[in-house]
Structures are given as structure tokens and as C-alpha cells.
Amino acid sequence: MSRVYNFSAGPAMMPEEVLKTCAEEMLDYHGSGQSVMEMSHRSKWFDEIIKTAEKDFRELVGVPDNYKVLFLQGGAWTQFSAIPMNLMKNKVADYIITGQWAKKAWQEAKRYGDARAIASSEDKTFSYIPDCSDLPISDDADYVYICQNNTIYGTKFPELPNTKGKDLVADVSSMFLSEPHDISKYAVLYGGVQKNVGPAGMSIVVVRDDLVTDDVLEGTPTMLKWKTQADADSLFNTPPCYTIYTCGLVFKWLKEQGGLAAMKAKNEEKAAILYNFLDQSQLFKGTVEKASRSLMNVPFVTGNEELDKKFVAESTEAGFVNLKGHRSVGGMRASIYNAMPKEGVEKLVEFMADFEKKNG
């Protein structure tokens, strides 16, 4: 067996220990004589799996008691609609546009009310995070929306925006559990799990409980009303059982790694290896303003499309896969989530240095 270093933005690498547990428990989960894929979501085994997953997530993140944790199908995209449907009481919301995902969420919200773009970094291909210390927050805004880590462009908010007292909603898909999240600063923190947590098929939505009500926009589908899901402890209908189980194993793995503060230190160390290399390289250049750099997604270019292509082809051949940049940016992007070992980043940098010597 030979595993590659997978720099995919998502679905992405999983911790090998977790995959091994999945394999060991595949045919007979804890003496049940069944795989978790096969068992009823109303069984005593699955009841324990989902309850333990929520408990471990709450402990890991330090979720305050007045927040609900929901395990929902439909990915982050589905929440682009659920957020305005559940929160737009005044039908006004302010969006900070720092990339494609923020823009898509904003465009979706515009279908339900007056969603305003109050800041944007599109003028420079989303290569920085705008100053968010004194934005024109709408007096009647139901919430202020950000995408805290921009997967495609490799930027991250250096600090949270000043929302002037309005509720903050954040998509943290590509930085979920990569560092501590101070939940009390958010009204809603959510993300798809397939970037940094588990396999595809689910979002985790952490929402302050006063926002989980029947007072939603007319026409909100039953499934998209957070209260439906909260009242049923994420078991309203058949949930993504196997994904919940796998995420539960990842939460335990993260606890064993020392928790989110320890993950942050490891992720900073990994990112520094790559950024330090880019900063001194004569061939490769990072595409993001330094103050806005992401710890998770690192885009870079050579400045020559042919050379970019050659690099992607040769690195793939050498076992560093999925380094091709997003189609809207070009070049390369290394996603170095929690499960990417430090050794993977070190070896990538060695490979890049060697490529530079031969092609510089």
C-alpha cells in the first residue's frame, strides 16, 4: 500500500488512524454484527454514536450551553439559503465579499431579502481581506455575514469584523477545527465537513438558541428550518449516519492530538514551512497579501503558465497530488488541513526547491 500526499481543497485527507479504525470496525461495529453503514439510525448503537459525536464536538470546541449543534445534510451550499430563511426577520443582511463562496452566499440571500455587499476585495482578485473595523453596517441588518477562510484564494480574516453589535454569521468550512473557535463571538458558525473534518455529506451548524425559532421566512422548507432539526437532535429524518460516525472518530483524534490550540500550533508550523519557502524563492510566489494569509490553503504561482503545468504534472508523478489551483485563480494551491502531516509539507518544499533548481 502506498498513500499519496493529497493537497486537495476538499474532499481532503483524513487522519490515517481514523481510516484504520473505520476499516477495523467496517464489518462488525462493536459486536453489533453490522457496519455503521447498515444499521438503523434509531438503533442503540447509532444513538450512542451521534450523542458521543455531539458531546465530543462540544468539549473540543468549548460550545457554550446556549448554542445548538446541528448535523445537517446538504453541504455548506444548503445553508446559504437556510441562513436568510431562518434569520432575515427585517429582510436585511450585510455581506462581506472576500471570495467566491461569500459571493455565492450573498447571491443566494438576495433571493430572500435585501442582502447588501458592504465590503469586497474583488478589485484585487480577492487576494486580501478588507479593513473591517468601521464598515457601513446597516441599522436594521439581521446579521453580518463572512466567509472566514477563503478556500479558493487562500485568505483568512486576521480578526473578526466589527459588526457594531449585529449578529455575526461565519462560514468556516475550510478552517473548521483547525484552531480554537470562540463561539460566543458568533451567532452562527457553520461549515461543510469535507474540507477539514470528515468525509463529504454534512454541515455542522452551531447556532445561538434564541435564533432557533418558528419565526422563519414564509415558505421555508421543513428540512431547512433549524428548529425542526434542533427539536429532533439532528434525527428528524435519516441523517448522514456514516459521516457522523467518521466525524466522531475525528473529534476523538483531535482530542488525542491535544485539542484545537495544539492543532493551531501544528498548523502554524506547517504553514510557516511553506510560506518561508515561498518568500525566499526566485521562482514560486504566494498570491496573497501577507497579513491575510490562510493557514489552510496556500495558493502560489511561477508567473509562467507552462511552468505551472509542468510543476503540477511532475509533482503529481512524485506523489504530491491535487496541487492544481482553482480554475478561477490558476497556478497551484496546497491545502494543508489538519490531517496533512508536517512531513508532507517538508517533502513538498524539498520537491519545489529541486524543481526551482532545474527550471529557475
Ligand SMILES: *Cc1c(COP(=O)(O)O)cnc(C)c1O
Ligand atoms: C467548499 C466550500 C463551500 C461549499 O461547500 P459544499 O459543502 O460543497 O456546499 C462553501 N464555503 C466554503 C468556504 C467552502 O470551502
